[in-house]
Amino acid sequence: xxxxxxxxxxxxxxxxxxxxxxxxxxxxxxxxxxxxxxxxxxxxxxxxxxxxxxxxxxxxxxxxxxxxxxxxxxxxxxxxxxxxxxxxxxxxxxxxxxxxxxxxxxxxxxxxxxxxxxxxxxxxxxxxxxxxxxxxxxxxxxxxxxxxxxxxxxxxxxxxxxxxxxxxxxxxxxxxxxxxxxxxxxxxxxxxxxxxxxxxxxxxxxxxxxxxxxxxxxxxxxxxxxxxxxxxxxxxxxxxxxxxxxxxxxxxxxxxxxxxxxxxxxxxxxxxxxxxxxxxxxxxxxxxxxxxxxxxxxxxxxxxxxxxxxxxxxxx
Amino acid sequence: xxxxxxxxxxxxxxxxxxxxxxxxxxxxxxxxxxxxxxxxxxxxxxxxxxxxxxxxxxxxxxxxxxxxxxxxxxxxxxxxxxxxxxxxxxxxxxxxxxxxxxxxxxxxxxxxxxxxxxxxxxxxxxxxxxxxxxxxxxxxxxxxxxxxxxxxxxxxxxxxxxxxxxxxxxxxxxxxxxxxxxxxxxxxxxxxxxxxxxxxxxxxxxxxxxxxxxxxxxxxxxxxxxxxxxxxxxxxxxxxxxxxxxxxxxxxxxxxx
Numbered sequence: 001x002x003x004x005x006x007x008x009x010x011x012x013x014x015x016x017x018x019x020x021x022x023x024x025x026x027x028x029x030x031x032x033x034x035x036x037x038x039x040x041x042x043x044x045x046x047x048x049x050x051x052x053x054x055x056x057x058x059x060x061x062x063x064x065x066x067x068x069x070x071x072x073x074x075x076x077x078x079x080x081x082x083x084x085x086x087x088x089x090x091x092x093x094x095x096x097x098x099x100x101x102x103x104x105x106x107x108x109x110x111x112x113x114x115x116x117x118x119x120x121x122x123x124x125x126x127x128x129x130x131x132x133x134x135x136x137x138x139x140x141x142x143x144x145x146x147x148x149x150x151x152x153x154x155x156x157x158x159x160x161x162x163x164x165x166x167x168x169x170x171x172x173x174x175x176x177x178x179x180x181x182x183x184x185x186x187x188x189x190x191x192x193x194x195x196x197x198x199x200x201x202x203x204x205x206x207x208x209x210x211x212x213x214x215x216x217x218x219x220x221x222x223x224x225x226x227x228x229x230x231x232x233x234x235x236x237x238x239x240x241x242x243x244x245x246x247x248x249x250x251x252x253x254x255x256x257x258x259x260x261x262x263x264x265x266x267x268x269x270x271x272x273x274x275x276x277x278x279x280x281x282x283x284x285x286x287x288x289x290x291x292x293x294x295x296x297x298x299x300x301x302x303x304x305x306x307x308x309x310x311x312x313x314x315x316x
Numbered sequence: 317x318x319x320x321x322x323x324x325x326x327x328x329x330x331x332x333x334x335x336x337x338x339x340x341x342x343x344x345x346x347x348x349x350x351x352x353x354x355x356x357x358x359x360x361x362x363x364x365x366x367x368x369x370x371x372x373x374x375x376x377x378x379x380x381x382x383x384x385x386x387x388x389x390x391x392x393x394x395x396x397x398x399x400x401x402x403x404x405x406x407x408x409x410x411x412x413x414x415x416x417x418x419x420x421x422x423x424x425x426x427x428x429x430x431x432x433x434x435x436x437x438x439x440x441x442x443x444x445x446x447x448x449x450x451x452x453x454x455x456x457x458x459x460x461x462x463x464x465x466x467x468x469x470x471x472x473x474x475x476x477x478x479x480x481x482x483x484x485x486x487x488x489x490x491x492x493x494x495x496x497x498x499x500x501x502x503x504x505x506x507x508x509x510x511x512x513x514x515x516x517x518x519x520x521x522x523x524x525x526x527x528x529x530x531x532x533x534x535x536x537x538x539x540x541x542x543x544x545x546x547x548x549x550x551x552x553x554x555x556x557x558x559x560x561x562x563x564x565x566x567x568x569x570x571x572x573x
Contacts (some may be wrong), residue, residue, distance in 0.1 A: 180432030
């Protein structure tokens with residue numbers, strides 16, 4: 001995973017300079033990529049690290065987006081202040097929803113989380129309390145203003161997304177270097193052994209859900225700012241399946257894997273728009289082939305990220 | 317306070333009406349190397365699973381330092397200082413040897429919830445202390461050169477050593493070994509016996525299941541013999557070895573076939 005630090009830094013440098021060489025149409029594609037990459041990384045904390053088969057992640061992405069939209073459009077809260085609730089609300093709802101089902105194994109948990117996602121879509125489509133705008137969603141979300149300065153250019157939004165992604169990567173690096181991140185891996189690889197080593201499986205899985213949901217919520221808020229509108233279809237089960245697939249096809253817990261997965265699933269379709277539906281045929285095939293030929297993902301994670309002072313003295 | 321570290325009192329465990337453990341009692345003293353023997357399917361591993369919280373016995377009490385611990389979650393049992401290895405090795409096989417052993421440091425680490433997101437100076441110190449302990453254990457078990465190798469790629473004998481190192485990393489009071497010599501060659505078995513003695517001399521009580529009779533008889537100070545889930549004999553090795561009931565249980569089971 002030392003290698004993945006280098007890849008992360010190169011990636012951040014490339015993405016940091018990307019706006020200097022692109023027009024606003026490409027900047028919009030780039031922003032979408034950054035936002036979806038954040039969601040994919042947050043899914044990776046739950047699925048790739050803790051090994052919980054969460055297939056309703058678009059729910060938390062949507063919660064963040066709708067929190068910003070509702071607070072701003074209906075209550076006139078400035079965007080910048082909606083950011084914190086867009087993190088806190090998904091975090092607590094994540095804990096509340098996952099709590100009762102966290103003991104479920106693999107496929108059972110997967111079905112339950114799909115159920116949550118379907119209910120969420122049903123609720124927002126029915127314009128609950130007149131807040132969610134029904135099937136059309138909510139329009140006219142304000143631009144970000146800080147001390148009266150408007151950040152409305154595509155470049156400004158791009159760099160906000162970029163900052164959020166950089167923060168996400170920093171959090172994931174810290175997670176991997178702590179007992180919390182390791183506990184998730186132990187549970188993922190063998191939960192019986194993990195328990196016997198004194199690891200509270202339920203607690204660490206919920207921790208993963210809380211952290212993943214909070215980050216997805218932040219990305220949702222960014223999504224609302226980017227499109228200045230939110231609507232139910234951006235957060236349905238198909239989107240959840242996409243996030244799930246990105247992690248498995250790219251490589252669980254693998255930074256380059258998740259980036260490649262996000263690029264293939266969300267950016268290539270934007271680039272090859274003229275091929276329309278044919279592209280899904282190609283992607284579907286690519287997903288099937290990856291699972292057959294590289295079951296651990298296109299770029300599988302490498303373990304063994306231990307401090308250098310433990311690696312010395314190995315010649316005796 | 318009782319003299320015994322671990323007391324099993326009239327414990328019974330059933331699976332769908334079948335008796336796996338039948339009214340079993342035994343007492344393990346602090347500092348002992350205690351052996352459990354018996355034919356295959358006698359319920360030895362089931363007993364270990366009851367002690368470590370993976371199973372809940374239907375009847376009886378499991379007492380740890382005088383307190384009842386049956387029905388307590390496995391992770392809490394580990395926090396009490398009861399650590400184990402598995403008959404069918406259970407390592408985090410894709411992860412490196414050092415990371416595997418580090419899992420034993422989990423309960424000794426004092427990191428807080430926010431340290432998964434933000435690192436603090438005290439957390440970095442804690443992290444370093446625990447990795448150094450992992451280094452010590454890798455030296456003790458001669459695993460240093462495999463530090464970054466995935467545990468699953470190594471030989472059976474090495475994997476058994478990693479499992480023991482992982483359990484010892486948690487600084488247990490009681491180390492439970494489930495057939496530690498299974499799959500080892502003669503040299504490895506002799507070395508294992510020596511290692512177990514050294515661990516005991518560091519103050520760790522040992523409770524083990526083993527089929528290698530030479531090893532059990534030379535290593536253990538007290539032995540309980542189980543057959544069909546029930547205790548049929550107990551005592552010092554010299555007594556158990558010549559107990560006609562034990563001889564019959566072992567040889568008699570051959571005659572049935």
